[in-house]
Amino acid sequence: MPATTFDAIIIGSGQAGNPLATALAGAGRKVALIEENRLGGSCINYGCSPTKTLIATAERLHQLRTAAQVAAPETAHAADLRVDLGAAVARKDRVVAAMREGVRANLTKKQPNITLFEGHAAFTGPHALHVALATGRTQGLTAPLIFINTGTRAAIPDVDGLADVGYLSTTQLLDLKELPEHLIILGGGYIGLEFGQMFRRFGSRVTVVESGPQLLEREDDDVCRGLQDALGAEGVEFVLNARAHSVSRSPSGTITVSATTSTGERRLRGSHLLVATGRTPNSDKLGLGFAGVKTDEKGYIPVNNNLQTNVKGVYALGDIHPGPQFTHLAYDDYRVVRDALLHGRKRSARDRPLPYVMFTDPPMARIGLDEGQAQDKNVPYRVATMPVRTIGRAQHTSEARGFWKVLVGKDDRLLGATLLGPEAGEIMAVIEVAMAGRLKYQQLQEMIFAHPTWAEGLNNVFRDLKKGGK
Known part of the structure; x- marks a missing residue:
């Protein structure tokens, strides 16, 4: 089948790709948008939106349980409230589904200049792509402008036995319908702490295992201590300076994490294991070599101040390029490119303000x-x-x-x-x-x-x- 030519091709429907597709289409450009998984990218489907929806459930439960602190003693029975995790997940799914449908409607029903291809894209040349469609067909596409917005996935550490125990990624944990008895979390970063407090408030015992000497390696010491004290007061357990080296599961289903710590060997036993040790870019299956697009040693795609890769006409947006990984920065990537291409205003993507919030309590x-x-x-x-x-x-x-x-x-x-x-x-x-x-x-x-x-x-x-x- 001959390739179809577009003015622009966007790979990935995340927080940079979707608004860019809309802006280019609104300016009369013929746009192809390719999505392999779910429309909306990581934020809507397994990042900010589902996580913060569940955190809101956990926070509401905590408020009810602690109501006796500010109300009459008769409210003390609220301390016995337990989560219906299945109902909480169902509410999260409704919120996410509505947002995802809103994205689909905006891209397909309101934008005649956008053609949506659902499938996997890979480069065959600097400005040519092959798309393996979900229907089983294939489609060739070409365009002078190509934007890569494929994001990241969970990074899995090299720990002996980890692949065999049935660990959970954050995506999988978001869909869990039964409450873990004891959730062990590998990683004391932003994701690990949000999930840790959430599931502690849901009723799980939670242990956070962090390889560094403190939580949140990029924050000041007093901030890390303050957060550890706050979460510790709610019953979240922390094991710091602990390098997990092996994981096993017993016949009864108990997971054991063996870790080397500053005080000696520790064996931590739990019912579930969450891996929250960072992210890795989704660049390894894009055929970047056929386009000549370079990556760094971690697989991220380097870009200049205008978010251009080393190949003319090829851009990288959002988490796929090096730098902080936040939805609001990905959206600003869209604005940087939009202004340059449609409004003749160039501004640098370097040294932008970097606001961020971790939604612990x-x-x-x-x-x-x-x-x-x-x-x-x-x-x-x-x-x-x-x-x-x-x-x-x-x-x-x-x-x-x-x-x-x-x-x-x-x-x-x-x-x-x-x-x-x-x-x-x-x-x-x-x-x-x-x-x-x-x-x-x-x-x-x-x-x-x-x-x-x-x-x-x-x-x-x-x-x-x-x-x-x-």
Whole structure:
């Protein structure tokens, strides 16, 4: 069958690919969009949306169980509430299905210039692809512009016996209908901690095994300690400095993780094992060699400031290129390319603001530099830290765990902030806007915020600025 020519081909319907397809089609370009799995990419199908939906269920259960702290003693029986995991998963599935159907409708019913191909794509040349369709047919496609938006999958560590025990990826755990008795999690990063607290609140015993000396290797020590204390108070167990070297399953189904720790050999036994040790790019089956597209030693596709690969006309968007892996950055990749191709405005994808939130309870939010980064880059700074319990709203709600930490430069402008506490992501957004507007910290310190809100804490957090450094 002869190849069909398009103006642009997009491989992967993630948070960069979908809006780009819509924008190009709206500008009159003939667009082919190829998706091998489910429309919407990782965020909608097995990332942000399903995870945060289940976390919301766990949080609601926790609020009901702890209602006696702020209500009449008669509510104490709520402490016995248990999750119906099957019902929680069914609700998650309904949320995800509605979002996925919305994506399909937008791409197919509202955009006559978009042709959707459901199947696996592989390059046969710099601007040519072969698509093995789900129907069993094949289709050749060509275009002067090709955008790779194929994302990542779970990285599986090299641990003896792991492949034989029936471990769970985060995708599989999201569909589990029966509550694990004891969930062991390999990996104390953002994903491991969110899932750990979630399943602890669902009722599982949870043990997090982390190879490093602390959780969240990219965060300041005080943030890691604060999160470990908060989750530990709810019963999540942590084994740090522990390198898992073998995994086995007994005839009765018990999983044993053997790990070398700083205090000697540990054997951890549980009913289920979640592997949350990072991600690896989906670049190995794209036939990139036929196109001449280069990858780095980890399989990611390097790009320039405009998200172009080493091959002219071929771009890499989202998690498939090196750098932080966040949905909002993938969406901004779309905006960088859209502006360059359709509006004649070029801006760099380098050194963009990097806001992110971890949806534990208390949540953790970051924008700009933290202390470790400022010290590594030799950036002079002053730092102030304020306990959340001093904010009036915390006293009203009894949500008093955590602290806010802000960094200020020599010119009195904000360098960054790390917030651990209720509504951390929303407060971080206020700080990000102030940073974008290059406001000096005194303007936030003197600003009138409605009382009593969490944002009101911005009047006080800068009160005790001290010179930072080692």
